[in-house]
Amino acid sequence: MVIFVPLKPEWMRSGSYLLTSGEIPLGYWMDKTYNIAPDFSWFIYSDNEKELSFLFSHDQGKTWQKSLVSENAQRIRYRKAQFFADGSGVLVYSNASPEVSSEGLEIFQTNDFGKTWSRSNGTTINQPVQNVSFVNPTLGFVSTRENLYYTNNSGSSFKEAVVTIPADYQTGGLDLFQTPNEVTQVSTNQLETKFYLLKMAGIDQGKMFACLYRSSDNGETWQFAEQLSEVKPTE
Template identity: 30%
Template sequence: MTLSKEPEQNETQENNSSDEPELQPVNNDAVGYTLQNNELHITFNHGSDWIKVPVEKDSLFSGEYTGNRQELIVGSYILTEKKVAFLYSDDTDETNKIVIKYSNDQGETWQKGVVAESFPFMRFRKIAFLNNQFGYVILSGDRTMSQEYSLSFLTHDGGKTWEETSEPGNTRLLVDGGFVDENTGFMSFGTINPEEPDLYVTQDGGNTWSEAVIPIPKKYDKIFVQAELPVKEGDHLAVLVNQGPQGDYKGGKVKGKFISKDNGLMWDFSTEVQSMEVE
């Protein structure tokens, strides 16, 4: 089923006037943003000029998970020289519509693409583009204890229209998800006391999902328990399996690296790798 709507095009940019308080970027990336004055502004020249994004600040933090409201929710936006996009909930008509507001010309014009006409209050949210045309959105919501609803959506026209994929068939809490190409995608489950990785894969653009097989060597049983998002690596795929929130093997500072040569269905242990996320 396709849940899409024609975008609202050519919404004009708004630049902050000189008499407003000086804006300061939250991040140190090439494309900066700020949420000062309860508005979202972006800059492509380190703060010399600012462009107001036509999105209500509260919409950016709507859902079950609202972040700290001082910074955008990780994964909910794209900031590059060629494309900026913001994923948020539009509940103005009481349907809790999920939309993106995006610009391909550094904020000169803005377009709106409807990802889902209706969706439960979001917990996990993520948007990414692999090229100018193909992108994905991963959402979860409607959480009850340790269960929730998870779904992915794809666009093949740069964000104008979106298509809902089939459900993965797993209601555990979503850890992460994404696509490595237009056909191959993954969803990883199990955030609460995981004992083994729970990774699902599609090889047909989300029409069907299968549980990936990740045999854990006995030495690492109940140590490497949570799969991260696989990546392409040469002629194969690689995935890191971390220790989850309670891991203490070698101080919790290592992950298991696994390799797949059949595009994500079967995985074999490769080596331990140092975690760059643990101080």
């Protein structure tokens, strides 16, 4: 089935279309800036480099609706949306400035699958935003190349999380918490995610591995659980 989407591809690449690892080639897109599914398809875009809009369909693309996220989304770089089963969702974007390394992070929320959006919070992150992952509309995580921050109040405030790195690993080479990794809730009191660590000893010295981490305190601290698979630089 062919679906017609009433937007231009370049509208999805508005602003600075860069990740912390570099520019995204033409034909590739930032993770979770769009979704195509029978019951809910959507796209984040800007057709004028100022307003950020949300295009969505609930009928396999037969009809589309547009909603305004922000009237002042200039110098946008990182962007992402996440939705939950009850129709609530979070959309975030960062504002980049060529003069400083810090970025502004804007947080918007919806309770109706993106028909309407309201700005819930905003903050400044001291380095370029690398990944944002919300477990629910209240609990979310923001990472840079070196640090992981968490909020338990929908972004009203962020605190730095403590990530325990085993002695024979270190961060470096790739972003610690790299898209498409997400923080997931596996039980009432436990969160899981994958961090990328560089092995510093043994036969795998110098190789990068995805490592499973767990938290039992809503993301305030993270403990190493096990080494998973090797990660190539292109992944």
